Structures are given as structure tokens and as C-alpha cells.
Amino acid sequence: MQEPKGTAALIINSAGEYLLHLRDNIEGICDPGTWSLLGGGREGEETPETAIARELKEEAGLVLPELKKYVVVTARGPDGTSGEITVFLGHWDGEADALTLTEGIMLHWFAASVIPRLVMCPWANAVIEQHQRDGAV
Numbered sequence: 001m002q003e004p005k006g007t008a009a010l011i012i013n014s015a016g017e018y019l020l021h022l023r024d025n026i027e028g029i030c031d032p033g034t035w036s037l038l039g040g041g042r043e044g045e046e047t048p049e050t051a052i053a054r055e056l057k058e059e060a061g062l063v064l065p066e067l068k069k070y071v072v073v074t075a076r077g078p079d080g081t082s083g084e085i086t087v088f089l090g091h092w093d094g095e096a097d098a099l100t101l102t103e104g105i106m107l108h109w110f111a112a113s114v115i116p117r118l119v120m121c122p123w124a125n126a127v128i129e130q131h132q133r134d135g136a137v
Contacts, residue, residue, distance in 0.1 A: 004072055004084030007052040008039030009064070010127055013093045017109040018128055021059075023121070024104055028078055036121035038062070038107075039085070048086040060099040060107060064090040071130060075123040087127050 011019040025033030038059050042051040049067070056062040070089035074082050096107040110118065115128055 003042075003048050004086045005041050006039065006075065006083055006085035007042065007048050007055060008037040008085050008087045008124070008127075009052055009056060009067060009090050010037055010070060010087055010131060011062075011064070011090045011092050012131075013091065013109060015109075015111075017111050018115065019092065019096060019107060020110055020118070020124075021101075021107055022105040030075065030078055031121035031124075032078075033119065034121040034124075035110075035118045036124040037087070037127070039087075048088075052086075052088050059103050060101055062092065062099065064092055066090060071127060073123045073127060075121075085123065089131075 013019070020035040021038050023029065023031055023034055023036055038056055039052060040055040040059070042048065046054070048069070052067060056064060067088040067090045070087045073085050073087060075085050076082050096109050099107055101107055112128065112132055115125065
């Protein structure tokens, strides 16, 4: 079975907050103008683990060596086709404002209680809901 092409990271701090990425509101990208998770597509023969490490480094300067596979979800691309995303779970206690963001608008920590009030990327929202059901481990 082929690994999913997409990757993302569900990053949580010690306070139980989620690091979310506000995506650009431009045509042609997945889920424009929504809060989502950092991540992106695999390149060439990359493994999902290599791809998410590269994406985090490229998009935010983050290096998280303790990432663990968490779940695979289905998402819709900008052309309406569906694909799968391997979501990794990681912990980080840094300041979101201190990261150098190269894609999107901003990064911010949010408590789980605030998530329902945000305009969320549907699959990212589902991942956070699952994480909450799993006991936020």
C-alpha cells in the first residue's frame, strides 16, 4: 500500500494548546483562509517522516525530532479531488511569534475550547476533535 502524499503536524504545548497556521486566502491552494496544521506534500521518494521534517523546517524553522505518526485523514484539494494526509503528533513549548513563517499569515497557540470558534480547515478540525476524544494524549 502506498503512503499518503500529504503530511501535517499536530503540535501541542505543555498547556494543552494547539499550534495552528492561518493559511493564505488565495485561490489555488488547499483550504484558503482557514486555520490549519503545518505540513505539505511529499517530494519525490520522500517518506512521510522525511517530508514532515522538511516542511516544518521550511515553513516555520521548526525541528521536532520526537514526531510520531498519529492518524491518516482524507482531505480535498483545491481541484476537488481527495487525497490522504499522514498526521504526526509532536510537542513544542516555544513562542509561536518567534518562528519565522515562510508560508501563510501567522502561527498561534489556541486552547481546545477556542477551536470551535475558528474558521478551521475541515480535516484539521477533525484531527483536533479526535485528539480530544483520545484524551489529549
